[in-house]
Amino acid sequence: MLEIDSLSKRFGGLVAVDDVSTRIEAGKINAIIGPNGAGKTTFFNLISGAHLPSSGRIVFNGEDVTRLGADRMARLGVARTFQSTALFDRATVLDNLIVGHRLRTQSGLWDVLLNTRRLQQEERVCRDKAREALDFVGLAALAQRLAGDISQEERKRVAFALALATEPKLMLLDEPAGGVNPEETEGLAELIRKLVKHGITVCLVEHKMNMIMKLADRIMVLNYGRKIAEGTPAEVRANPAVIDAYLGSEHAEV
Structure with a gap:
């Protein structure tokens, strides 16, 4: 689905990503791991x-x-969540999600000023898509709750729903289980499996190694911006360079 060849990013003298090549496979759970600052x-x-x-x-x-911006990538079907879920806390959960499908709509300023039939139809579609996304992530009952009143785990699920509302082919999840307890982590892992079962390819960054080793089909390991290993969880867990740079001996296969 996604082919990356010799990708690099420099910020002045800092090389943040250094000549990385990899493939994100369709229909799989792909993971990226590594130390902070990798x-x-x-x-x-x-x-x-x-x-x-x-x-x-x-x-x-x-x-x-290669040269497309985030808006064009989103329209092509690449959705992204972030480590910290930023929501409009004084709006309802449903209203937070309606914005997600707007990248698929055509209404412009004149439609808004004239309240055209196209605008009204698209508003209904956006609301329906938001409800579908909320139901998918298991939060249909929270549609009318203020976003500021929901838990950290529920905010994570809302982030999934917001990405879903854009109708993605590929979802990039940045620390989707950050800040939640082990039981909630397992629930989010099940949600990721559900995404893949419904035809959405997933690539995630995560520090919870027990989750990653059970969940991922393929793992790429970064260190100081360079790829140091790639393979199945078993292959990565047994790789001496990965053990030394990140995992530690407790994760090595016996």
Whole structure:
């Protein structure tokens, strides 16, 4: 689905991502791990269009998207969540989600000023898509709750729903289980499996290694911006370079 060839990003003298090549496989759960400062979030920023690469090439479903911005990538079907879920806390959960489908709509300023039939139809579609996304992530009962009144785990699920409302083909999840307890982590892992069962490819960055080793089909390991390993969870867990740089001996296979 996504081919990355010799991708690099420099910020002045700092090389945040250094000549990384990899493939994100369709229909799979792909993971990126590594120490803090390894370049994981910058890598996500590059493939989502938030940053333009200094060099290298990105191909999405056969199309060269290397120089496309985040809005174009979203329209092509790449959705992104963030480590911290920013919501409009004084709006309802449903109203927070309605914005997600707007990138699929055509209404402009004149439609708003004249309250056209097209605007009214698109508003109904956006609301329906928001409800569908909330139901998918298990939060239908919270539609009319203020976003500021929901828990951290529920905010994580709302972030999933917001990405879903954009009708993605690929979802990039940045620490989707950050700040939640083990039981909630397992629930979010099940939600990720559900996404894949419904035809959405997933790539995630996460520090919870027990979750990643059970969940991922393929793992890429970054350290100081460079790829140091890639493979199945078993292959990565047994890789001496990964053990030394990140996992530690407690994660090595016996």
